[in-house]
Amino acid sequence: MTTRSLAVGFTALLLLALPSVATAALPRTGNTLIVPGKSIGGVTLGTSAAKVKQAWGPAKNCPYQCLYLGAAPKGGSAALGSVLLESTGTTTPADPKDARVWNAFIVAGNKLVGKTSVPDFSTPLTRFKTAKGIGLGSTTRQLKTAYRGLKKFQGAGAAVYTLSGKGTIETQFTLIGGRITSIAVRSHRGG
Numbered sequence: 001m002t003t004r005s006l007a008v009g010f011t012a013l014l015l016l017a018l019p020s021v022a023t024a025a026l027p028r029t030g031n032t033l034i035v036p037g038k039s040i041g042g043v044t045l046g047t048s049a050a051k052v053k054q055a056w057g058p059a060k061n062c063p064y065q066c067l068y069l070g071a072a073p074k075g076g077s078a079a080l081g082s083v084l085l086e087s088t089g090t091t092t093p094a095d096p097k098d099a100r101v102w103n104a105f106i107v108a109g110n111k112l113v114g115k116t117s118v119p120d121f122s123t124p125l126t127r128f129k130t131a132k133g134i135g136l137g138s139t140t141r142q143l144k145t146a147y148r149g150l151k152k153f154q155g156a157g158a159a160v161y162t163l164s165g166k167g168t169i170e171t172q173f174t175l176i177g178g179r180i181t182s183i184a185v186r187s188h189r190g191g
Contacts, residue, residue: 026070027056027081027106032127034135034183036147037165040104041128043083045169045187047101052083063096070123075112079123081105105172105184108136119181128183134173138180143173 031042038044042055049062059066064085072078085099106128111120121137129135132146143161144150150161150173158181163171167187174182 025057025068026079026124027068029056031055032129034128034130034171034185036130036163036171037169037185040106040183040185041081043101043104045101045104045185049085049096049099052085052101056081056083064099070109070125072109073111073120076117076120077110079109079120079125080107081125082107102188103184103186105182105186106136107182108180119176119179121179134180134183136180136183140175140178143175143180 027041029041033042034040043052049066052066053059053062056066056068059068062083062085066083066085068081070079082103082105083101084103086102087095088098088100106125108123108125109120110117111122112118119137123136126136130146134143134146140159147163150163153160153162157176159175161173161175163173165171169185169187172182172184172186173180174184
């Protein structure tokens with residue numbers, strides 16, 4: 001795994017600094033299924049912003065990023081769901097209505113326990129799971145038992161496991177303290 005791949009895996013942390021006009025509440029959906037290499041909660045790779053809003057609810061300023069942000073606990077960070085879209089390149093100039101999903105991800109927030117920041121799994125996003133029961137809060141052991149062929153990259157304080165799909169499609173699980181804190185399904189590594 002390259003440094004660039006790890007950077008994309010940690011993109012969620014940077015998204016917290018985005019303007020609030022791009023945010024909405026956490027995804028509101030009855031579909032909480034994560035399909036590795038395909039979708040998260042009904043948001044499928046390759047679909048439009050309109051389909052994202054149908055699946056997860058309204059989001060303002062959503063032509064290229066739809067951000068769904070929960071409430072942050074005191075001293076912590078909020079759980080979030082995010083969908084990144086890119087132009088298909090079929091129109092000049094680029095038309096946001098032509099943009100398609102290339103990355104969808106969910107992230108558990110953080111809370112303070114004493115003076116230590118720890119993952120906060122008291123988010124509704126923990127309901128999102130794969131057919132094999134893997135979701136936010138699942139352990140390293142559960143992940144490795146459910147999915148064979150994972151590639152691991154160990155970073156400072158986090159482990160990133162990638163499940164390769166067809167072509168450049170992959171599903172990435174980021175773990176802190178041995179538990180999944182974010183899950184991303186994407187069609188390429190970005191950059």
